[in-house]
Amino acid sequence: MNCHTGPRSIKISPGEKVQQVLFMGNPNVGKSVIFAKLTGMKVESANYAGTTITYTTGEIAGGELRTLATDVPGTYSLQATSPAEEVATQLLGQGAHTVLCVLDATNLERNLPLALQVASLGIPVVYALNMVDVARRKGIEIDVATLEKLLGAPVVPTSAVRGDGLKDLREQILQCASSHDLHPVTIPQDMEDFWDRSREIAEKVETRAERPPTFWDRFEEMTICPLPGIPIAIVVLIIAMGLVVGGGKALRALVLLPVFDNYVAPAITAAVSSIVSEGILRNVLVGEYGMLIKGIEWPIALILPYVAFFYVVMSFLEDSGYLPRLGVLLDNVMRAMGIQGSSVVPMFMGYGCAIPAILGTKAATSQKERLMVTGLVALAIPCTAQTGAFIVLLGDHSMLALVGVYAISFSAMVVAGALMSRVLPGKVEPMLMEIPNLLMPDGKSLLKKIWLRIKQFFMEAEIPMVLGIGAAALVAETGALVHISAALQPLVEGLLGLPPEASLALLLGIIRRELAVLPLLTMDLTLLQLMVGSIVALFYLPCIAVFFVIIKEFRLKFAALVFVGTMVFAFAFGGALNYVGQFLIRLFSQ
Numbered sequence: 385m386n387c388h389t390g391p392r393s394i395k396i397s398p399g400e401k402v403q404q405v406l407f408m409g410n411p412n413v414g415k416s417v418i419f420a421k422l423t424g425m426k427v428e429s430a431n432y433a434g435t436t437i438t439y440t441t442g443e444i445a446g447g448e449l450r451t452l453a454t455d456v457p458g459t460y461s462l463q464a465t466s467p468a469e470e471v472a473t474q475l476l477g478q479g480a481h482t483v484l485c486v487l488d489a490t491n492l493e494r495n496l497p498l499a500l501q502v503a504s505l506g507i508p509v510v511y512a513l514n515m516v517d518v519a520r521r522k523g524i525e526i527d528v529a530t531l532e533k534l535l536g537a538p539v540v541p542t543s544a545v546r547g548d549g550l551k552d553l554r555e556q557i558l559q560c561a562s563s564h565d566l567h568p569v570t571i572p573q574d575m576e577d578f579w580d581r582s583r584e585i586a587e588k589v590e591t592r593a594e595r596p597p598t599f600w601d602r603f604e605e606m607t608i609c610p611l612p613g614i615p616i617a618i619v620v621l622i623i624a625m626g627l628v629v630g631g632g633k634a635l636r637a638l639v640l641l642p643v644f645d646n647y648v649a650p651a652i653t654a655a656v657s658s659i660v661s662e663g664i665l666r667n668v669l670v671g672e673y674g675m676l677i678k679g680i681e682w683p684i685a686l687i688l689p690y691v692a693f694f695y696v697v698m699s700f701l702e703d704s705g706y707l708p709r710l711g712v713l714l715d716n717v718m719r720a721m722g723i724q725g726s727s728v729v730p731m732f733m734g735y736g737c738a739i740p741a742i743l744g745t746k747a748a749t750s751q752k753e754r755l756m757v758t759g760l761v762a763l764a765i766p767c768t769a770q771t772g773a774f775i776v777l778l779g780d781h782s783m784l785a786l787v788g789v790y791a792i793s794f795s796a797m798v799v800a801g802a803l804m805s806r807v808l809p810g811k812v813e814p815m816l817m818e819i820p821n822l823l824m825p826d827g828k829s830l831l832k833k834i835w836l837r838i839k840q841f842f843m844e845a846e847i848p849m850v851l852g853i854g855a856a857a858l859v860a861e862t863g864a865l866v867h868i869s870a871a872l873q874p875l876v877e878g879l880l881g882l883p884p885e886a887s888l889a890l891l892l893g894i895i896r897r898e899l900a901v902l903p904l905l906t907m908d909l910t911l912l913q914l915m916v917g918s919i920v921a922l923f924y925l926p927c928i929a930v931f932f933v934i935i936k937e938f939r940l941k942f943a944a945l946v947f948v949g950t951m952v953f954a955f956a957f958g959g960a961l962n963y964v965g966q967f968l969i970r971l972f973s974q
């Protein structure tokens with residue numbers, strides 16, 4: 385038997401007895417952190433609801449029998465309302481030797497209904513009372529002995545990020561799992577919600593110290609009120625953008641470009657020239673579009689610095705719990721787009737990469753919300769690599785042009801969202817928006833997360849880049865580009881006012897989003913042409929990998945709609961910008 389584990393699989397010999405443990409609980413209570421620490425497996429954790437949207441299985445060492453633990457997506461109740469919650473209830477239906485139910489000590493009353501539902505099915509439960517460090521900071525005390533008595537099962541106080549209480553928790557899990565059998569369970573349609581009982585228990589075990597609010601308490605509140613929440617959000621976004629643009633530029637100019645230009649490129653050119661004689665092959669390898677030159681310079685010396693700083697900022701925002709607060713502030717704007725404020729998280733993820741953003745929509749409660757967010761991410765949200773390309777292309781000319789591209793992207797989202805909410809079938813259900821505690825991210829996990837993301841960018845970008853640029857070099861060197869450019873001339877030159885070679889950007893943009901921008905670097909373009917080129921690249925097709933995910937998650941029909949929609953939007957908007965721009969230039973030069 386092979387268990388689904390995400391990154392690797394666990395082999396179990398036929399007939400071997402294993403213990404199954406499910407890690408369950410409300411979203412954002414620390415299940416994945418506990419799971420990662422007890423199994424040594426790498427799983428994503430972040431400070432918002434819905435980080436885990438599918439399950440991962442790992443092994444907890446130490447018992448007599450082997451113990452398999454499964455990190456389950458968070459759920460508020462056993463009546464699933466989203467695809468991610470359905471995964472949780474299906475896993476529970478298969479039964480377990482033990483369920484580890486993780487409770488957030490700062491939100492006990494809201495966490496208990498699920499715990500009581502699970503226990504009412506007769507499944508053995510061990511409780512982790514997690515986040516006790518945050519509870520202490522907030523002046524919340526929980527009487528663990530009484531809670532244990534009321535729940536009739538072991539309760540272990542833990543602080544998962546610090547590792548406190550995890551040794552004891554492991555022992556309790558192994559002991560409980562070894563003394564019970566596994567039975568599949570049927571989850572009744574109309575389960576009791578246990579809200580009253582939860583309130584009763586919470587009242588008995590919880591004491592909240594009467595104390596004046598600390599600065600941190602007040603700051604948590606301030607971030608969600610329009611005043612001063614919106615000015616705070618603007619400052620946060622300016623700092624974030626400054627860090628990405630400034631930090632990326634410095635890393636690129638001071639380290640990566642000098643190293644590449646002075647050492648790497650000459651070494652590669654010399655090595656290839658000594659083996660390959662002059663001609664098409666040498667040009668494809670190290671010429672103007674040489675795959676070994678541009679294929680390394682573009683992803684590593686130009687884009688990587690921005691990607692790296694972007695992930696630093698994004699991971700910090702994710703782990704601090706600030707993102708859902710942005711959702712509260714933007715709720716009205718998001719509703720104008722036809723989606724819920726809580727979708728700010730997957731949409732923000734889209735600024736990293738569209739794929740986790742689309743998968744992240746599994747936590748949404750309606751299919752229409754999933755389609756809307758996916759459509760918007762595919763159309764108008766540039767991924768981090770494309771953002772890097774925009775900064776390289778526009779940032780050196782005019783920061784205003786760069787800000788302009790993002791302003792157009794936001795406006796387009798409102799228009800496209802309003803359009804899609806009319807065209808797409810179904811209804812967007814109101815979603816529960818959970819606002820997590822603001823936390824100071826744990827340094828070690830933050831660095832690990834940033835490093836993993838940078839590594840993943842490198843692995844995913846490098847090969848398609850080199851191959852795509854190689855294909856482009858071949859197209860240019862063999863003269864095929866002239867024919868392709870002639871065929872696309874009415875579109876590229878006529879409608880968009882770009883030089884014919886810009887057709888290369890459209891061809892390469894199918895492979896990766898930043899490749900729809902980078903070829904423009906080698907052309908001598910006016911500011912208007914740079915803007916038009918960037919806007920077309922922004923709205924143009926998402927990359928091939930994203931299409932595969934859209935087809936897998938939704939239907940081919942929706943992928944086709946995204947294909948046509950993004951194409952039409954890109955050319956219509958790019959064309960309009962070109963004509964309006966040219967008209968204004970003529971008007972002002974008279």
Ligand SMILES: Nc1nc2c(ncn2[C@@H]2O[C@H](COP(=O)(O)OP(=O)(O)OP(=O)(O)O)[C@@H](O)[C@H]2O)c(=O)[nH]1
Nearest residue numbers: 412413414415416417429430434435436458543544
């Ligand atoms: N201070 C503190 N932070 C914690 C603790 N446990 C988890 N966290 C943080 O809380 C956030 C949520 O943790 P996750 O492990 O992603 O939560 P989850 O229950 O898996 O969430 P979903 O996958 O969304 O259901 C992360 O930012 C963690 O770093 C803890 O004991 N103390």
Ligand SMILES: [Mg+2]
Nearest residue numbers: 415416435436
């Ligand atoms: Mg999780």
